[in-house]
Amino acid sequence: xxxxxxxxxxxxxxxxxxxxxxxxxxxxxxxxxxxxxxxxxxxxxxxxxxxxxxxxxxxxxxxxxxxxxxxxxxxxxxxxxxxxxxxxxxxxxxxxxxxxxxxxxxxxxxxxxxxxxxxxxxxxxxxxxxxxxxxxxxxxxxxxxxxxxxxxxxxxxxxxxxxxxxxxxxxxxxxxxxxxxxxxxxxxxxxxxxxxxxxxxxxxxxxxxxxxxxxxxxxxxxxxxxxxxxxxxxxxxxxxxxxxxxxxxxxxxxxxxxxxxxxxxxxxxxxxxxxxxxx
Numbered sequence: 001x002x003x004x005x006x007x008x009x010x011x012x013x014x015x016x017x018x019x020x021x022x023x024x025x026x027x028x029x030x031x032x033x034x035x036x037x038x039x040x041x042x043x044x045x046x047x048x049x050x051x052x053x054x055x056x057x058x059x060x061x062x063x064x065x066x067x068x069x070x071x072x073x074x075x076x077x078x079x080x081x082x083x084x085x086x087x088x089x090x091x092x093x094x095x096x097x098x099x100x101x102x103x104x105x106x107x108x109x110x111x112x113x114x115x116x117x118x119x120x121x122x123x124x125x126x127x128x129x130x131x132x133x134x135x136x137x138x139x140x141x142x143x144x145x146x147x148x149x150x151x152x153x154x155x156x157x158x159x160x161x162x163x164x165x166x167x168x169x170x171x172x173x174x175x176x177x178x179x180x181x182x183x184x185x186x187x188x189x190x191x192x193x194x195x196x197x198x199x200x201x202x203x204x205x206x207x208x209x210x211x212x213x214x215x216x217x218x219x220x221x222x223x224x225x226x227x228x229x230x231x232x233x234x235x236x237x238x239x240x241x242x243x244x245x246x247x248x249x250x251x252x253x254x255x256x257x258x259x260x261x262x263x264x265x266x267x268x269x270x271x272x273x274x275x276x277x278x279x
Contacts, residue, residue: 006214011277012082013043017243018270019078019091025263027095030103033253035075037178037211037238038145042079044217045143054084057110063140064129066114068122069147069176070104071255076112077101085111120155122146123173127163130171130231145174149181152190157202163231164203171231172224173204176211178240180251199233211238244269 016039024030046052050063067076074094081088086100086109093099100109104117113129116122126144133140150156163171175195183189192198196206205227209220217236224232240254241247244266258266 001215001218007277009040009043009047009214011274012047013040014243014270014274014277016043016075016078016082018267018274019081019088020074021244021258021263021266021270023074023077023091023094023101024257025260026092027103027257029095029255029257030074031071031255032074032244032257033180033240033247033250033255034069034147034176034178035072035078036242036244036247037240038072038075038176039079039242040212040214040217041145041174041176041236042075044214044221046079046083048218049221050143051140052083052111054080054111057085061138061140064113064126064133064142066122066126066129066142066144067105067116068126068144069119069150070115070117070122072145072147073101073103073105073117076105077109080109080111083111085109119147119150120153120159123156124159124162126171126173127159127166127168130163130168131166133170134166134168140170142168142171143174144171145176147181148175148177148179148186148192148195149189151175151192151195152186157198160199160202160204160231167229168231169228172221173231173233175233175235176238177235178211178238180240180249180254182251182254184251195235199235204231204233207232207234209234209236211236212242243273 020035107115130142210216247253
């Protein structure tokens with residue numbers, strides 16, 4: 001990847017992380033840990049890969065996106081705000097009564113293609129969108145992001161079987177493999193491993209990538225573009241709480257909002273990272 005483009009993507013991802021912290025701090029609730037682990041992925045999707053238009057959020061030919069792990073809405077909201085779908089000030093009213101942005105993605109929000117949050121349902125809807133695209137001979141792609149804890153849900157594997165049966169090669173699922181869920185390490189709660197082998201057994205083309213390296217991300221999506229006749233899953237190895245030192249690899253930050261002192265520390269770290277990238 002061109003160094004200049006890579007640096008700009010890193011800057012954008014850092015700004016999106018700042019939006020996650022801003023939103024969850026002002027909400028006094030939310031899910032920062034798993035939101036921070038997908039910021040690089042969302043940056044690449046919305047600034048490089050996907051055909052979307054903030055001025056026309058519902059354009060027919062747009063690529064579709066479903067956040068199957070809907071509790072990580074702070075990351076999606078910050079992405080959409082930074083992309084220009086709505087004003088960044090909306091992030092400060094996250095989860096407030098009557099506000100645009102509630103705890104899980106809602107379809108009335110500009111840029112949100114599907115309400116989600118009941119784990120397992122997002123990928124099922126994404127399969128339906130992809131099948132509709134096939135039926136209509138449409139060119140759009142459907143992208144969906146799942147948590148590694150989420151794939152303990154049986155519905156995910158019904159959807160996986162469906163996607164392979166109908167040869168949904170316009171569908172790309174990304175599993176955010178940060179190794180932690182609300183109750184602890186996935187290896188201790190109800191291990192879904194081996195994730196790659198399971199998706200392969202269900203008939204998917206499987207790719208792995210480093211979730212925080214844009215060269216790795218680009219390589220994975222370039223490979224995904226070349227696959228025909230079967231759905232693609234990208235299993236990204238990520239760090240929960242990425243970008244904020246005291247949140248990294250801590251399952252306690254799955255659903256805990258930062259207090260004022262923690263907010264200040266997180267924003268100080270992210271601002272320092274931003275200054276370093278812009279230097």
